[in-house]
Amino acid sequence: MKSKNLIILIFLILIFNFGHAQELTSPNGALSMQFSLEEDGKPIYQLSYKNEEVIRPSHLGLELKDDKKSLLNDFEIVETKTSAFDETWQPVWGEESKIRNYYNELAITLKQKETDRLMLVRFRMFNEGLGFRYEFPQQDNLVYFVIKEERTQFAMTGDHMAHWIAGDYDSQEYDYTKSRLSEIREKFDSSRQSNASQTAFSKTGVQTALMLKTDGGLYINLHEAALVNYACMHLDLDDENMIFESHLTPDVNGDKGYMQAPCNSPWRTIMVSDNARDILASRITLNLNEPCAIEDTSWIKPVKYIGVWWEMITGKGSWAYTDELPAVQLGVTDYSKVKPNGKHSANNEKVKRYIDFASEHGFDGVLVEGWNEGWEDWFGKSKDYVFDFVTPYPDFDVQEIHDYAKSKGVKMIMHHETSGSVRNYERHMDQAYQFMKDNGYDAVKSGYVGNIIPRGEHHYSQYIVNHYQYAIEKAADYEVMVNAHEAVRPTGICRTYPNLIGNESARGTEFQAFGGSKPNHVTILPFTRLIGGPMDYTPGIFEMDISKLNPENNSHVNSTLANQLALYVTMYSPLQMAADLPEHYEQFMDAFQFIKNVAIDWDKSVYLEAEPGDYITIARKEKSGNNWFVGNVNGIVPRKSSIKLDFLEKGKKYMATIYADAKDAHFKTNPQAYTIKTKKVTNKSKLSLTSAPGGGYAISIVEIK
Template sequence: SGAFTTPWRTIRIADSAGGLYDNDLELNLNEPNRLGDTSWFTPHKYVGVWWEMHLETKSWASGPKHGATNDNVRRHIDFAARHGFRGVLVEGWNKGWDGNWFGNGRDFDFIESTPDFDLPDLAAYARQHAVRLIGHHETGGNIAKYESQLGAALDLYARHGVDAVKTGYVADAGGIIAPGDKPGEQRMEWHDGQRMAQHHLRVVQEAAARRIAVNPHEPIKDTGLRRTYPNWVSREGARGGEYQAWGTPGNGPKHAPTLVFTRMLAGPMDYTPGILSLKGRGGRDLESTLARELALYVVLYSPIQMVADLIENLEAHPRELAFIEKVPTDWEQSRTLLGEVGQLAVIARKDRNGPDWYIGGVTDETAREAAIDLSFLPRGSRWRAYVWRDGDNADYRTEARHQIVIEQKAVAAGDTLNIRMAPGGGFAIRLERLDR
């Protein structure tokens, strides 16, 4: 008798694909924020010692190719400071990466770093440059080992001002090594089972107690609990940018406009965009265009966004890097202007901290003309549109994938912008208000 609580289930029904995305149903079914003031977390962009490992020019393991060295991390901190990026992710900083760690993780140590990585010194160097290190805890699916060190590992980060951590659970399905019921006992669990739901929540709660944000890879599905625990800022949970380096196949043109209306309905995704070189491992060509890489920063939402390419590749594209420097990660409102599942997605988002709007568009392997209705802008307002679009001959299947046109034009509320998207391409637009 009396009131009781049951689990909820939802079905989204809309007249259009865009109507599915422009909806916070599951988020709002969760309990309000339990953490109180979370102003300590700042939405931001970050670079990292990461893509070079996927290219196999550096390694997670120790040795002559080790990526997480003091010199290499300082180089990334300096780059982040020059370009206004708050974070530097460092993978491979701790012991346990040598040998077979996949689905194993027994050798990982979340407190002891490799001899060529000085956490206190690098964290202090980063803060001196208005940059923060982003921590990394790869478990290899061994949550028994991770949970035994969780509190101490997060304390270590907190002491050195590391206020965000990327976690990882790389293992085959059913390959999670969890503590058993008796001391010293272990058992195998599923990635998406109840034991892992409990584990992820524990990590988020322990991190919140130390004012640390969490971005899990190989996560459980987002069900909107980030409303209750706002430090659960993003997660992976689908094929991200790393598959462009080595995946067979890679992330084809249909992938992004499919993600918007499937995976992204659950919540933010740390896709790791920004491969401006359009090159993966061994020089393989990405199935993308230069303009499309910029579009992903608007189309695929995350309050933390990686600038994923190598430093030298990013610096070789100063005009495109200028867009990435400017694009926000925190939005006041979002609207899907055009969309069909697996075909195209055009999304407009307003900067939470200013008057500017941004529009991003991606298409599948079909070239398309996007007619962008600007009637969502305040009536009577005037704007300057800065446009990064595919070149006239651009095509994800040819070297013309690198062609990009950067232009600007005056527009007003109610105008229509016509932008061509090349096969596998896209565009990005910044709308700067002129009549403030």
């Protein structure tokens, strides 16, 4: 009798809880989210995919500073609203010319009984995943408040495999580690490579976008969208209970955010699928951002460029003009009285050589780094006034270079290194952008190497996130496109401000000259870093042995040449650099042809094969044209890639030019071994190609008229 009563009691409890749960499903019905309040008024949610639990019951809320009552519990539901949304919008540039924004929404307004404070949790469910954020409407009882920590949880259902980089307030420039969640703690120290600025916070802290895979074959991606006026979110793992909790980047005082209602947090995103290709194809991050805020976008154009850069990264050349100065003070130091070091790369003669090469081969622009005074004394000095962004070295004539580039039909790309001094950059920003426009520069590569000034701030704190946003918006006033390096990893802001045409914000090609990156690095980045927006990865390296450029540098580019070609398709960006030296391209002009031909703006993208850390194959159709380009990048294990060309238009014939690894190609021992073959194909054709370790292939497919 007692057991029967117990069963009845449990049944009644389940009915009671179900009756008070709010449910939201995806438009296709595959995903389901339940929201409810626990007995003490704590908000809680859980997520399922095709009836399989993905996120176990997880708490929501924020802990406030210097407040007796945080926004964690004691809530009651005062209003719920449901809605559906379906639109198709056109990005200024992108992986496709049209993006569908299709979701069901549940907005739950909570009132804290003791304080009468209101907090709204808004959920949006897409076919590929869930987005949610906190909103704080205007109210008398919550106006100004300081976040001590956001307490959003993501409770995992098991000890999943993960591709992760260490949680860090100042750097994302790490190789990815693949491990079980339970192994993060033991692998944490070995996962961190040295960097110009880095601050770890926990032995189980990781960064988003975090790519996970369950033993049952589900792919899960955790990230955030629309990071505006808020601190960047990391994830800290409770590795006993397998629960991730949000961890915001603090400011110099240790505070996580200064808020004034009405306001909201960024979106927290959970993508889920049983097919890895769906993660790559998802546009949740973009869709959770606001529409374009720039009325006239005609000046925003994708750019294929070369630059005076790689020789400095490898140590062949120098950013600095002289080796004689122990210190520099702008406006005081007289460079006409010092001896040039003979290694300064940004000189008129060399830059003209790059301009000639760009003009000859159809590139849009040339980037020049190290053109401006101050590089002798720029790094590691905690120096506020480093650069003024307008004063060139004696061997770089801004007007002469501008006139020469213009005569060749080439645009110059500006470089602004801030040395982490955001305050100094903001002082000079208007003058610097106006200087760019006066001299024909429409795009800038900005950098934030080193510790941040104001001192004690971090690259990903609320204050510095706001600086990056200020720089983008200020640039838009001058019709300048921005490519920000060392900035916070992107979260889809490029939808709202498409003049943010690229970011680095991850371990890019430069690290191949600093000791190398893992051969499978580029098979992970599209699942992680690129979830938030395009990366200026700077591909196209043809000479893998760095000692041939600089005998004192024994680094090796861990990639085959065919892999480097494929990156122009798999590492999406509307800003693509051919990063190697012109003389190296001249040695392999037949392979260089693919870089010349490949598009940088797309009408359609088709994701053919994908497994994070192992391989990716993508086909893309150029915008306003009929040509297709295919790229495959491979991890460490050689494999045969078999693809169908059914994405091609029926009834048409095409010529495919296939740039592939040779039989004996290997990223370390024989990286420059490649073959080039042509083949007539249709939409019924199939291709089977072998990708070497660290290799891949690239294909251009041109319609036969």
